[in-house]
Amino acid sequence: MKGTYLGEFEEVVLLAVAIRAGDAYGAAVVNEIEQQMNRSVNLGAVHSALNRLQEKGLVRSEMGGISAERGGRRKRLYTVTNAGRRALEEVRELRSQMWEAIPKTAWS
Amino acid sequence: MASVRPSPPRWATRLLRLFCAPQRLDELEDDLDELFQQRVEMEGLRQARWRYWRDVASLMRPSLMRRQSNDPAYRQYPTPSYTDMIRNYLTVAFRNLARAKSYTFINIAGLAVGMAASALIILWIQSELTYDRFYNKTDRLFQVYNRDKFSGITQAWETTPRPLAPVLKQDYADIEDASRYRPTTFILTTNEKNLSIDGAFAEPAFLNLFDLPFITGNPRTSLSEPAGIVITKSLAEKLFGTTQALGKIIQVDHKDSFSVTGVLDDLPNNSRFSHVSYLLPYTYFISSGWGSDDWASNNEYTFVLLKDEVDPVITENKIKHVTAQRLKGVLDDVSNRQIFLHPARKWHLFSEQENGSLVDGKIVTVRLFGLIAAFILLIAAVNFINLSTARSEKRAKEVGIRKVAGAQKRSLIFQFISESVLLALFAGIVALLLIALCMPLFNTVTGKQLSLPFSSIDFWLTALGFVLLTGILAGSYPAFYLANFQPIRVLKGTLQPVTATFSPRKGLVVLQFTFAIVLIIATLVIQQQIQYGQNRESGYDQNNLLFSFLHGDLPSHYDALQQDLIRSGAAVSVSRSLGPLTEINSRQWGLSWPGSTKADKDIEFDRFGTDANFLKTTGAKLLSGREINVRQYPTDSTAVMLNETAVKTMHLKNPVGTTIHFHDRDWHIVGVVKDFVFASPYDPVNPVVVTGPGSPIGLGWTSIRLNPANTLARNLETTEAIFKKYNPAYPFAYTFADESYEAKFADEQRVGTLTSLFSGLTIFIACLGLFGLAAYTAQQRTKEIGIRKTLGASVTSIVQLLTKEFIYLTVIAFVIGAPIGWYAMNKWLQGYTYRISIGINTFTIALSSAIVIVLLTVSFQAIKAALINPVKSLRSE
Numbered sequence: 001m002k003g004t005y006l007g008e009f010e011e012v013v014l015l016a017v018a019i020r021a022g023d024a025y026g027a028a029v030v031n032e033i034e035q036q037m038n039r040s041v042n043l044g045a046v047h048s049a050l051n052r053l054q055e056k057g058l059v060r061s062e063m064g065g066i067s068a069e070r071g072g073r074r075k076r077l078y079t080v081t082n083a084g085r086r087a088l089e090e091v092r093e094l095r096s097q098m099w100e101a102i103p104k105t106a107w108s
Numbered sequence: 109m110a111s112v113r114p115s116p117p118r119w120a121t122r123l124l125r126l127f128c129a130p131q132r133l134d135e136l137e138d139d140l141d142e143l144f145q146q147r148v149e150m151e152g153l154r155q156a157r158w159r160y161w162r163d164v165a166s167l168m169r170p171s172l173m174r175r176q177s178n179d180p181a182y183r184q185y186p187t188p189s190y191t192d193m194i195r196n197y198l199t200v201a202f203r204n205l206a207r208a209k210s211y212t213f214i215n216i217a218g219l220a221v222g223m224a225a226s227a228l229i230i231l232w233i234q235s236e237l238t239y240d241r242f243y244n245k246t247d248r249l250f251q252v253y254n255r256d257k258f259s260g261i262t263q264a265w266e267t268t269p270r271p272l273a274p275v276l277k278q279d280y281a282d283i284e285d286a287s288r289y290r291p292t293t294f295i296l297t298t299n300e301k302n303l304s305i306d307g308a309f310a311e312p313a314f315l316n317l318f319d320l321p322f323i324t325g326n327p328r329t330s331l332s333e334p335a336g337i338v339i340t341k342s343l344a345e346k347l348f349g350t351t352q353a354l355g356k357i358i359q360v361d362h363k364d365s366f367s368v369t370g371v372l373d374d375l376p377n378n379s380r381f382s383h384v385s386y387l388l389p390y391t392y393f394i395s396s397g398w399g400s401d402d403w404a405s406n407n408e409y410t411f412v413l414l415k416d417e418v419d420p421v422i423t424e425n426k427i428k429h430v431t432a433q434r435l436k437g438v439l440d441d442v443s444n445r446q447i448f449l450h451p452a453r454k455w456h457l458f459s460e461q462e463n464g465s466l467v468d469g470k471i472v473t474v475r476l477f478g479l480i481a482a483f484i485l486l487i488a489a490v491n492f493i494n495l496s497t498a499r500s501e502k503r504a505k506e507v508g509i510r511k512v513a514g515a516q517k518r519s520l521i522f523q524f525i526s527e528s529v530l531l532a533l534f535a536g537i538v539a540l541l542l543i544a545l546c547m548p549l550f551n552t553v554t555g556k557q558l559s560l561p562f563s564s565i566d567f568w569l570t571a572l573g574f575v576l577l578t579g580i581l582a583g584s585y586p587a588f589y590l591a592n593f594q595p596i597r598v599l600k601g602t603l604q605p606v607t608a609t610f611s612p613r614k615g616l617v618v619l620q621f622t623f624a625i626v627l628i629i630a631t632l633v634i635q636q637q638i639q640y641g642q643n644r645e646s647g648y649d650q651n652n653l654l655f656s657f658l659h660g661d662l663p664s665h666y667d668a669l670q671q672d673l674i675r676s677g678a679a680v681s682v683s684r685s686l687g688p689l690t691e692i693n694s695r696q697w698g699l700s701w702p703g704s705t706k707a708d709k710d711i712e713f714d715r716f717g718t719d720a721n722f723l724k725t726t727g728a729k730l731l732s733g734r735e736i737n738v739r740q741y742p743t744d745s746t747a748v749m750l751n752e753t754a755v756k757t758m759h760l761k762n763p764v765g766t767t768i769h770f771h772d773r774d775w776h777i778v779g780v781v782k783d784f785v786f787a788s789p790y791d792p793v794n795p796v797v798v799t800g801p802g803s804p805i806g807l808g809w810t811s812i813r814l815n816p817a818n819t820l821a822r823n824l825e826t827t828e829a830i831f832k833k834y835n836p837a838y839p840f841a842y843t844f845a846d847e848s849y850e851a852k853f854a855d856e857q858r859v860g861t862l863t864s865l866f867s868g869l870t871i872f873i874a875c876l877g878l879f880g881l882a883a884y885t886a887q888q889r890t891k892e893i894g895i896r897k898t899l900g901a902s903v904t905s906i907v908q909l910l911t912k913e914f915i916y917l918t919v920i921a922f923v924i925g926a927p928i929g930w931y932a933m934n935k936w937l938q939g940y941t942y943r944i945s946i947g948i949n950t951f952t953i954a955l956s957s958a959i960v961i962v963l964l965t966v967s968f969q970a971i972k973a974a975l976i977n978p979v980k981s982l983r984s985e
Contacts, residue, residue, distance in 0.1 A: 025138075026138075026139035031146070042163055043143065044166025044167040047139075048172055076135045
């Protein structure tokens with residue numbers, strides 16, 4: 001099925017949307033990722049990831065209210081859908097499953 | 109508050125607005141703006157602006173530029189993208205092209221042929237212009253030329269004294285390096301191979317001046333070794349079958365052995381050294397005792413490299429009198445003797461001397477062909493212009509509707525120009541195929557090795573530029589013409605085609621045919637001139653006459669060789685000679701004779717030399733006295749024969765028996781021969797002295813008249829066997845008099861072939877256009893013709909009606925073209941002393957052939973139109 005695979009950057013963006021729950025728009029996601037991961041990202045990459053996530057049904061968007069700060073323009077706010085939450089959980093489970101499978105001797 | 113905030117880069121925002129999907133624009137601008145303001149505070153303005161640019165660039169991706177989305181929320185934006193209108197233009201353009209297939213064909217064919225022809229010419233010009241330009245130091249490279257005044261005429265020539273190069277290098281700080289150079293031809297021998305091939309002697313400095321591409325070997329030292337030879341890749345492959353030739357031994361002229369010290373990559377064709385296959389150390393030339401250190405003998409080429417930033421004009425002034433100073437007392441008058449510098453980039457194109465300076469040369473042909481290329485392209489574009497304006501009615505309604513719907517003139521112009529660019533693009537593709545097809549033929553005619561550099565980006569960019577240029581050239585007039593239609597008139601259906609006495613369309617047809625007529629005249633004149641030269645009485649019999657250089661052991665066995673040749677029946681007459689009779693081998697001045705003045709010493713005589721049988725061998729005619737025959741009269745070694753012109757020049761009443769003086773000795777005249785063509789068949793005959801064998805310049809050649817009773821093949825076989833018998837080490841090499849004589853016309857033949865080729869092309873393109881135009885007019889007048897026929901008009905009168913106008917235009921074109929053609933060709937003929945005068949015939953032929961061509965083109969359509977049954981043509985109303 002199309003859209004089940006979650007890329008590394010998509011995962012990061014999805015997490016950032018989740019962190020900024022209720023106030024996740026393009027610039028906010030950029031800020032969140034830059035702060036959390038301490039690396040610079042391009043706005044275009046974020047938007048195209050959001051676009052893909054929306055096509056996969058992992059986020060949905062709606063136009064937010066008008067804020068004076070942004071010159072009276074409306075912003076598009078993203079929220080994580082149920083499917084999005086499930087996808088994040090699956091990734092996490094898969095990771096911890098793999099962590100546990102590492103034999104103790106591997107690090108010595 | 110908003111006014112103090114720093115603003116993001118304006119151009120980036122504009123770029124975003126141009127490309128971004130409108131439905132996303134708002135939020136993206138928001139995001140960019142917010143991030144920008146944050147970054148200004150955190151990282152400073154510079155960094156913020158830079159990040160802004162990067163973000164905008166990162167937003168240029170198809171997924172974000174896409175206009176519509178599945179999300180119904182986006183559907184409120186109907187804004188079409190920039191490309192939508194272009195797509196509409198293309199659709200309309202394709203429909204129009206497909207609807208009128210024959211016009212499309214004529215347009216594309218005409219444009220393609222025109223583009224192909226001019227592109228070929230441009231390629232040729234490009235290769236001519238890049239001669240000797242690729243050395244690293246091209247701008248600082250010069251050849252030293254000699255200049256002096258003889259009998260009041262200043263002459264320049266390219267050979268210089270041998271000591272000149274070292275003196276220049278030592279005494280003048282401006283000159284960084286200098287090298288002597290001397291072309292030569294040797295037999296090169298390796299274990300089994302035996303090859304007679306062109307090469308040169310050069311000093312080590314030569315490789316410093318010209319950075320020739322070495323594959324192996326050290327350019328600095330490879331010519332310093334006295335027994336080293338530098339060879340080209342292809343020679344290495346010929347001799348050794350491999351380019352790994354370093355250290356291998358080559359024997360030169362069956363005498364000295366040289367070891368290969370360097371292998372050069374083959375030189376590009378556009379180098380003056382491209383025919384040079386090997387370089388030998390100049391020291392070998394000196395140590396072999398060839399040439400002389402005499403300042404009066406000018407036989408060496410001298411190349412110099414100036415220091416960086418040195419003005420050649422100043423250097424030239426400094427070195428001007430170097431030779432004159434040393435020749436004081438040696439020559440009678442050195443006041444006019446000078447040397448001057450000829451820059452490398454002018455070697456190929458400016459090498460013809462006129463009054464002592466090198467002004468012209470091949471550049472004339474380059475300019476001429478450049479003009480032809482431009483005109484051919486223009487003519488092809490004119491076709492397009494003609495047909496599109498003629499068919500403008502078909503598009504008038506479209507223009508009207510577009511204008512009513514709000515199209516601006518600008519966008520209509522854009523539409524029509526892009527349409528013609530599209531057509532030019534198709535034509536360009538066809539042209540590319542044509543060029544690829546014609547390239548081998550073109551290369552044979554021009555003697556070049558041109559190819560299309562498919563792998564170079566520059567080439568494709570140029571090709572694209574060429575297509576754009578052609579498209580715009582062809583499309584701009586129709587575009588403005590069409591875009592100017594007034595919607596109210598065209599939609600009402602009252603658009604009247606222009607019927608003024610002078611319409612631009614007629615003007616264009618006249619332009620095309622003017623050019624065609626000029627080219628027809630040029631072709632005719634060139635052909636006549638070649639024929640005139642070929643028909644000129646050469647003064648000797650070229651058939652069955654061959655010349656061979658006496659290599660190796662041949663001079664010592666000459667008598668036996670000669671007797672064997674006669675006895676075997678292969679030859680009827682054999683004589684030793686100074687060289688082949690088809691070229692001037694030596695010139696002589698400083699002659700004095702009874703009654704001669706001091707100024708007469710400057711008169712140049714062409715020289716020839718013979719031992720005996722000159723008349724029988726060459727077929728020249730004797731006018732008085734007898735011919736030189738050392739076998740019968742031993743004193744004839746200092747005998748001379750003159751030609752008629754020499755007798756006239758010397759004003760001798762009774763030449764036979766007179767004694768003349770040159771070469772520090774007396775010569776007695778024994779006979780006078782009829783003038784024969786020694787040099788170019790287009791030049792006047794010079795005075796000639798034919799000397800006996802007593803001259804210091806040896807008779808190194810033999811002339812052989814083969815026996816006409818035998819077949820040529822048998823004669824050659826016998827002759828070769830006899831040559832081999834006395835000189836087994838050398839291959840038997842010879843030239844035929846008739847072939848060498850014919851080769852004198854090669855340049856003219858080449859220009860002639862090219863001109864006729866291009867005039868054929870021009871006529872073809874012009875006729876294509878005419879054909880289309882005639883078809884169109886005939887179609888326009890279908891109803892008129894139908895009515896005329898019902899009223900009783902005959903087929904002939906209708907054909908006349910349709911062709912009359914075109915004939916009229918041709919005559920106008922002739923009236924304009926004939927004087928241009930006459931002027932241009934008269935100028936061309938000035939270059940020949942022995943030349944035709946352009947007769948009235950040329951013009952009659954040009955006019956009548958043009959009319960015949962036009963009639964053939966037009967009458968097909970005219971007759972077709974005249975034969976249509978009026979019932980059919982009038983039925984529709």
